[in-house]
């Protein structure tokens with residue numbers, strides 16, 4: 001090891017981002033490789049630069065400060081929350097704040113325990129290992145990770161059958177930062193090995209407003225405060241979407257207007273891109289539409305719903321639903337997904353008499369299903 005850990009240079013940082021972007025499986029609603037590269041320029045690089053997530057920021061800064069004082073790597077950190085809220089950003093900041101090199105990988109890239117062993121055996125002391133979508137790692141790799149997290153060693157199995165031997169391999173102390181959109185899917189032995197779990201929340205419009213202005217500054221986009229507010233209010237509480245909408249609105253402003261993003265420009269651009277006033281995009285509306293028009297408001301299983309809109313179940317569950325639930329338009333019940341009165345209203349429809357929630361129902365009553373059940 002010998003070398004003391006150092007801060008990544010800009011070039012290494014960007015190269016890590018691009019390599020990571022290229023390694024990722026494409027999940028709709030997430031950023032693709034090009035977008036990831038653009039996002040690199042917009043990422044806050046220190047905890048102080050992060051907008052919103054006050055509680056997580058404070059908790060994390062304590063964890064990091066304590067580790068610095070002990071001069072040991074911080075506890076393993078789990079970052080949980082829907083896509084685009086800043087999990088990767090925070091992982092990069094953890095490494096930067098600890099002046100530690102960062103290694104990036106993702107659950108779907110680790111299909112065998114051997115893949116993980118290869119990564120772990122190349123680690124140096126104090127490295128930060130970021131595993132995105134950690135809930136999608138293979139089971140044998142997950143089991144290897146338990147031991148690596150707790151004892152900083154793994155058993156590498158060589159050969160097969162009766163002749164197989166397990167060779168113990170020491171790993172220098174490192175920090176694992178796991179990110180997941182589905183904390184509930186993590187087996188508890190894995191969850192329990194994280195010293196700290198941060199639950200990221202959707203952002204308030206005022207915070208998104210600041211994010212849009214900051215990004216506009218970095219991208220050199222002129223925008224009025226009404227223009228920023230219009231983008232922020234349609235961003236579904238998600239910084240990635242705010243940044244994405246800003247770029248689309250900028251295109252519109254440059255081609256169809258004088259380049260400045262005003263309220264009117266933002267409004268027309270977002271209508272063109274089919275992002276409605278509540279921030280619902282095509283997928284959200286397709287889900288609601290299928291739920292109401294094809295399944296009479298539900299209950300309907302999420303897999304059936306996903307087939308009806310031609311998407312992966314995971315995309316519907318992780319990208320569309322959290323927002324629709326948050327908007328009070330969709331309820332997850334033990335019997336399936338159900339449209340709420342707000343959904344019918346949003347689509348300009350009237351709920352049929354037999355619908356589980358019909359028009360006029362006000363909110364949730366005691367005899368209604370468990371809205372927070374997972375399926």
Ligand code: ADP
Nearest residue numbers: 039042043051083084085086087088089239240
């Ligand atoms: P996730 O890993 O949760 O999908 P990312 O960390 O990739 O999300 O964030 C997506 C984009 O949103 C990044 O480019 C970053 O610029 C922006 N972003 C996320 N969180 C914040 C924040 N708190 N303040 C400013 N920008 C943010």
